[in-house]
Amino acid sequence: MTRFEDPESLAVALRSESYLADHGLSVALYLALTMGRPLLLEGEPGVGKTEVARALARVLDARLIRLQCYEGIDAAQAIYEWDYARQLLYARLLQSGELNAEAAIHRLYDEPFLQERPLLAAIRAGSRAVLLVDELDRADDEFEAFLLEALSDFAVTIPELGTVRSDDGSSPVVILTSNRTRELHDALKRRCFYHWIDFPSEEREAEIVMLHVPEAGERLSRSVASSIARLRGLELVKPPGAAEAIDWAGALSRLGFDEVTEAGAEATLGLAIKNRDDLDVVTARLSEIAR
Amino acid sequence: MIDATEAVGFGRALRSAGLDVEMRRVAAFREATGRVRSDDLYWAGRSTLVSRRDELAVYDRVFATYFRGAPEERRAGLAVPVRRRVTGIGSAAPGSAEPGPRSQVAAASSVEVLRRKSFADCTPAELAAVHRLLARLRLLAPTRRTRRRRIARRGEPDLRRTLRRAFRTGAEPVEVVWRTRRRRPRRIVFLLDVSGSMAAYSRALVLFAHAAVRADRRFEVFAFGTRLTRLTPALDTLRLDAALSRATAAVADWEGGTRIGDSLRAFLDGFGHPGLARGAVVVVCSDGLEVGDPMLVGEQMRRLRRLAHRVVWINPLKASPGYEPLARGMAAALPHVDVFASGHNLDSLAEVARAIESAGLRRARA
Secondary structure, three states, X not given: OOOOOOHHHHHHHHHHOOOOOOHHHHHHHHHHHHHOOOEEEEEOOOOOHHHHHHHHHHHHXXXXXXXXXXXXXOHHHHOEEEOHHHHHHHHHHHHOOOOOHHHHHHHHHXXXXXXXXXXXXXXXXXXXXXXXXXXXXXXXXHHHHHHHHHHHHOOEEEOOOEEEOOOOOOOOEEEEEEOOOOOOOHHHHHHOEEEEEOOOOHHHHHHHHHHHOHHHHHHHHHHHHHHHHHHXXXXXXXXXXXXXXXXXXXXXXXXXXXOOOHHHHHHXXXXXXXXXXXXXXHXXXXXXXXX | OOOHHHHHHHHHHHHHOOOOOOHHHHHHHHHHHHHOOHHHHHHHHHHHHOOOHHHHXXXXXXXXXXXXXXXXXXXXXOXXXXXXXXXXXXXXXXXXXXXXXXXXXXXXOOHHHHHHOOHHHOOHHHHHHHXXXXXXXXXXXXXXXXXXXXXXXXXXXXXXXXXXXXXXXXXXXXXXXXXXXXXXXXOEEEEEEOOHHHHHHHHHHHHHHHHHHHHXXXXXXXXXXXXXXXXXXXXXXXXXXXXXXXXXXXXXXXXXXXXXXXXXXXXXXXXXXXXXXXXXEEEEEOOOOOOOOHHHHHHHHHHHHHHOOEEEEEOHHHHOOOOOOOOHHHHHHHHHOOEEEOOOOHHHHHHHHHHHHHOOOOOOOO
8 A cells, every 4th residue: 555654745646636635634534544544524415525535545556445325224235145046056056966065065155155245345355445435324323333343343254254354454444424414323433533524615626627627727617616606605405516516617618618607507507506496596696606 | 742631631621612522532633643743733633533513613612722822712602501490390309399389289280181281381390290291102103114124924035035944945945035125113303493482382392302202213303493403412311301401501592583484494404405304204393483584484394395204383372262373484384284283282292193103194285
């Protein structure tokens, strides 16, 4: 794994992977990396919580393993599952005497029949992986409890196989994200470092847009960034995030605009504003937004 | 790395300001300061000692005071809750709370009388008795299908169990095991109006909510007057008096005015829209006397209605003879309410509980 001397060099590396981390975030990431603790990221949708993990994986030259949480997610979907259909076929071959029973019986619960899920994959890969546990607040309490267990010792016990951990005893880098629909358990939060990602400043947003949509050019990027900043000031249900800014700039540039004009904004507003009520609010004030 | 005493002292300052900072965090903080430059002290602490967004403001304040020697600002945050005495409720022994003739009345009230007595007319001792009865009131939320599955008589094949059983019959899957989606109760979210006009009822409604939260930890309680306060953490205790005094301390605008529209919007923006109200049963307890714009109430109620499974509105005024929803806020909200009930005494709260339970069955549109 690449080592970084200080938060700044980490930020530079992330930048080369098209991620602009502000200073607070690079410190938090740096500490999580060097102290081997999971990092819990929170922030409005669209500020790039998931993107952090992707960029980090590229920087560390590690594999990104994503565990998307949803209500009712359980061990079979997060850790492992046996391939029952294949096991059954195998067992029937065994039955009909086509295989050497003594040797084969043990293999029924062995690697070929094990379906690895994200958590197990990450634990096995150790430091060669970045594990992204996305939208943890969507999972339920029970799941949080066993995630905590897995994150405490980075080992998973499979009754038929024994305890699984990484070959070299290292643990993966863990990034958790939450949208705060539910308060996470204190025990889990205690294990994690924490960082709240704010919407980027107008200037930084222009930089982000330029980095992701180079064809937009500086003029359009700045114009989009300032329009987005004004949109965020409108008390919308879903204020646009960085992802929306990037899409919007891309669309405008493809249509040949070099700044946000009223006509341009009207034609492409759906890329920045994704709620019906918000659309009504913004459409009525389009001239203020496109300036 | 900063000095251990200094780190511990900072941890203690944060703790007394209301943050959950245990020793392990302080140790992590101290280690972190050794890994970054000294001018990153602020960020080292912020990553290791904070775990919620609403703690950030408190952290900033304590950091400024502790490390930069700034005089502490007196701001209402987590740190300095306004404490007010809760009148009488929670003093368990009836009679001791309020000596004199009224307590005799309290002692004389039988359960039957209490059931039909309006909360507005109850003495503190009676309210304590009401809470004991409320605790027995079972609030069952309507259910919804989850993604978890359980073994069942019919449904979809359960391959794992089918395979296990097939081993008994020579790897021939003779007996197929079925599974089906499990059902779970929906979340119930209470939005309690604690403004002046509701003063006679709001404590009883907090008790009602407390009884509900005790029954199911996924329930959520918010209080609102001029602004919104999340009460759930305050009510997360078994003891009634502790719950009440913590609730009282948490709400800054107890018995002030009512801005229903603004409060609803704060709830929807901060909690409801991100997921808390989605598919839930939302119970609003308010008399609908809005000082703000009733248009906003209607607008926000429409939003709420689209997110929630059912919207129940409890209005104690509904019990008065000849009541008509003339309050402008109430009139604006009513088209978006599924169940409209009074909830001014125990009997009617029991009715509300039944209405909530059956809210999953049919949608009584107003």
